[in-house]
Amino acid sequence: MAVRLLASMMRIRAVEERIAELYTEQEMRCPVHLCIGQEGIAAGVCAALSRDDAVVSGHRSHGHYLAKGGDLKTMFAELYGKATGCSGGKGGSMHLVDLESGFLGATPIVGSTIAIGVGAAFAFALRGEPRVAVAFFGEGATEEGVFSESLNFAALQKLPVIFVCENNLYSVYSPLSVRQPQGRSVTGIAASHGIESRQGDGNDACQVYEYAAKAVAKARAGEGPAFLEFSTYRWREHCGPFYDNDLGYRTPAEFERWRAECPIERLSARLLACRQATGAQIAAIKRAIDHDIAEAVAFAKASPFPRSEKLMEHVYAA
Amino acid sequence: MLPSVLEASALVGTREITFAEALNEAMAVCLEADPTVYLMGLGVPDPKGVFGTTLGLQEKFGVRRVMDMPTSENAMTGVAVGSALVGMRPVLTHQRLDFALLSLDQIVNQAAKWHYMFGGKTKLPLVIRMIVGRGWGQGPQHSQSLQAWFAHIPGLKVVMPATPYDAKGLLIGGIEDDNPVIFLEHRWLHGIKGAVPKGHYAVPLGRARIARPGRDVTIVASSYMTLEALRAADMLAEGGIEAEVVDLRSLRPLDEELVLHSVRRTGRLVVADTGWKSAGVSAEIVALVTEAAFHDLKAPPARIALPDCPTPTTPALADHYYPRAIDIAAAARQQLGLGRDSLGALESRPRHLDVPDPAFTGPF
Numbered sequence: 001m002a003v004r005l006l007a008s009m010m011r012i013r014a015v016e017e018r019i020a021e022l023y024t025e026q027e028m029r030c031p032v033h034l035c036i037g038q039e040g041i042a043a044g045v046c047a048a049l050s051r052d053d054a055v056v057s058g059h060r061s062h063g064h065y066l067a068k069g070g071d072l073k074t075m076f077a078e079l080y081g082k083a084t085g086c087s088g089g090k091g092g093s094m095h096l097v098d099l100e101s102g103f104l105g106a107t108p109i110v111g112s113t114i115a116i117g118v119g120a121a122f123a124f125a126l127r128g129e130p131r132v133a134v135a136f137f138g139e140g141a142t143e144e145g146v147f148s149e150s151l152n153f154a155a156l157q158k159l160p161v162i163f164v165c166e167n168n169l170y171s172v173y174s175p176l177s178v179r180q181p182q183g184r185s186v187t188g189i190a191a192s193h194g195i196e197s198r199q200g201d202g203n204d205a206c207q208v209y210e211y212a213a214k215a216v217a218k219a220r221a222g223e224g225p226a227f228l229e230f231s232t233y234r235w236r237e238h239c240g241p242f243y244d245n246d247l248g249y250r251t252p253a254e255f256e257r258w259r260a261e262c263p264i265e266r267l268s269a270r271l272l273a274c275r276q277a278t279g280a281q282i283a284a285i286k287r288a289i290d291h292d293i294a295e296a297v298a299f300a301k302a303s304p305f306p307r308s309e310k311l312m313e314h315v316y317a318a
Numbered sequence: 319m320l321p322s323v324l325e326a327s328a329l330v331g332t333r334e335i336t337f338a339e340a341l342n343e344a345m346a347v348c349l350e351a352d353p354t355v356y357l358m359g360l361g362v363p364d365p366k367g368v369f370g371t372t373l374g375l376q377e378k379f380g381v382r383r384v385m386d387m388p389t390s391e392n393a394m395t396g397v398a399v400g401s402a403l404v405g406m407r408p409v410l411t412h413q414r415l416d417f418a419l420l421s422l423d424q425i426v427n428q429a430a431k432w433h434y435m436f437g438g439k440t441k442l443p444l445v446i447r448m449i450v451g452r453g454w455g456q457g458p459q460h461s462q463s464l465q466a467w468f469a470h471i472p473g474l475k476v477v478m479p480a481t482p483y484d485a486k487g488l489l490i491g492g493i494e495d496d497n498p499v500i501f502l503e504h505r506w507l508h509g510i511k512g513a514v515p516k517g518h519y520a521v522p523l524g525r526a527r528i529a530r531p532g533r534d535v536t537i538v539a540s541s542y543m544t545l546e547a548l549r550a551a552d553m554l555a556e557g558g559i560e561a562e563v564v565d566l567r568s569l570r571p572l573d574e575e576l577v578l579h580s581v582r583r584t585g586r587l588v589v590a591d592t593g594w595k596s597a598g599v600s601a602e603i604v605a606l607v608t609e610a611a612f613h614d615l616k617a618p619p620a621r622i623a624l625p626d627c628p629t630p631t632t633p634a635l636a637d638h639y640y641p642r643a644i645d646i647a648a649a650a651r652q653q654l655g656l657g658r659d660s661l662g663a664l665e666s667r668p669r670h671l672d673v674p675d676p677a678f679t680g681p682f
Contacts, residue, residue: 054404088437097436104403105436109427115393116428119400126356126382126406133400146423149393156388314438315472317496 044208
């Protein structure tokens with residue numbers, strides 16, 4: 001499992017670094033919110049899910065999409081606005097979908113998909129299906145009313161839903177200190193609804209997996225929802241391919257402190273130290289990822305744009 | 319003969335039930351036929367059953383399919399959306415449209431767009447019933463008729479039935495539709511009676527009907543204003559004027575063809591809407607006709623709609639707020655170069671305009 005988690009994180013990282021490189025060509029004409037530095041949560045949680053389980057996410061969703069098994073080619077094609085994209089080019093980076101993998105959809109209105117994830121779990125419960133839904137969101141979303149409303153209903157109905165909060169300390173450039181009262185944790189909000197809540201290290205993919213696996217097993221067994229908050233840090237700018245530490249909203253010392261806690265370096269060092277993996281093995285994983293990415297980028301670039309008649313298609317389901 | 323007129327004549331001899339009972343039947347038919355249909359809303363299974371529209375349904379179909387919900391309009395709309403994405407057909411009910419405004423994010427940002435923004439991969443069958451209040455001091459926040467807002471949004475369908483027949487048929491049609499449907503019920507319609515067939519039938523969304531044929535002037539209306547328009551047509555008939563009343567039934571998709579077909583014959587257009595005048599549905603209909611049939615018009619079109627102020631609570635002011643049949647009839651007569659003099663005697667004006675009929679004694 002640990003090697004699988006490492007591979008999953010490496011894949012997300014490599015994909016996003018490639019996006020960052022290619023973004024300056026100005027061919028990906030949509031906002032991108034990179035999760036570089038935060039891969040441990042996507043990898044750890046999704047490793048605890050089966051294909052039938054549903055995932056919803058927000059604006060920073062590449063990692064969740066990929067970790068859940070979302071198709072890489074159609075993702076790149078979507079970022080390039082191509083007809084072959086997972087949303088036919090109509091969604092872009094902020095609207096990824098891969099139903100075959102159980103990635104139900106991502107949308108950038110903060111907190112909005114939390115309720116939609118609860119709704120999927122509600123349907124599973126109504127039909128008596130042993131499926132679980134996961135809603136990924138940032139700590140900013142916990143300030144939205146829909147978050148508390150969703151917790152209330154999930155607790156009321158004991159729904160098979162896992163709330164996964166990626167706490168990266170900033171909502172765009174606004175720090176937690178101007179947004180939430182000091183001393184009140186976000187896990188406290190969920191716990192006060194009677195939902196089993198845990199706080200963990202988001203840059204330790206193994207711990208994330210362990211917490212998620214327990215929560216998923218309980219939810220699947222009909223024991224109700226769970227709330228998991230994981231601390232982590234976004235390395236790049238809020239939106240776009242670059243670093244933005246020059247803006248001054250966070251200190252270089254803080255950035256370096258988190259940079260040293262890289263979830264990929266931590267896990268690979270551990271695996272090498274306890275000989276669960278070799279350098280050659282890890283290098284082979286990286287080569288395979290790079291090959292997939294090259295193939296996906298080539299596919300995206302070679303794909304056609306949607307024709308003009310697609311403009312009015314799919315406004316309504318037939 | 320137009321299909322809508324045939325439709326009405328086919329109802330001769332059918333039993334009569336109220337608009338509220340018709341809605342109840344529609345939901346029962348759908349719950350019976352399709353296990354993925356479920357009803358949710360604050361007060362849906364309560365002793366009053368949302369003005370009788372949901373009475374008895376929980377007893378018949380169980381607590382898992384007909385249920386109450388937390389006072390969380392926004393999240394519960396998201397819950398309905400999420401469940402629809404994985405195969406359910408939710409019907410969400412709001413006792414007043416005004417409360418549904420808390421869920422605009424889920425309706426406008428999410429429900430309306432998932433099919434399009436995910437390239438047609440997802441379907442979102444969802445009906446949201448919203449009741450438009452009027453009278454007995456419903457006031458600024460219990461009476462808004464915001465069909466124009468919803469009809470402005472690509473991806474939503476918006477229907478506003480005026481008769482018990484259409485209430486049942488459009489609700490079944492809406493529940494069976496694979497898109498989000500905003501179903502607007504005017505509070506003053508729940509008690510009206512009309513012929514309604516038993517069992518299953520669906521009225522297609524996006525099709526208007528001729529509520530009354532005529533050749534001199536077209537009155538386009540929807541929901542409760544269709545009733546006022548029909549009263550206006552009676553008044554006009556006393557003066558020898560034959561008004562054609564078009565009941566839109568659906569505001570999106572809009573039956574442009576039927577509206578244009580009517581106006582091209584009559585050459586005159588009065589639009590009666592339950593909403594505000596500025597940037598409203600009446601403006602849309604007038605724009606449609608002037609763009610597509612300008613040369614067929616014999617007089618400038620007229621709009622009968624709410625004045626641009628919030629709804630006042632006191633009956634003293636509400637009397638001046640809600641337009642009625644005489645206003646529609648006067649606008650029609652003006653288009654024919656006639657005054658409103660003869661109308662006064664025909665108007666049987668209730669003491670106050672805050673109740674639909676003397677049987678209605680409030681408070682809700």
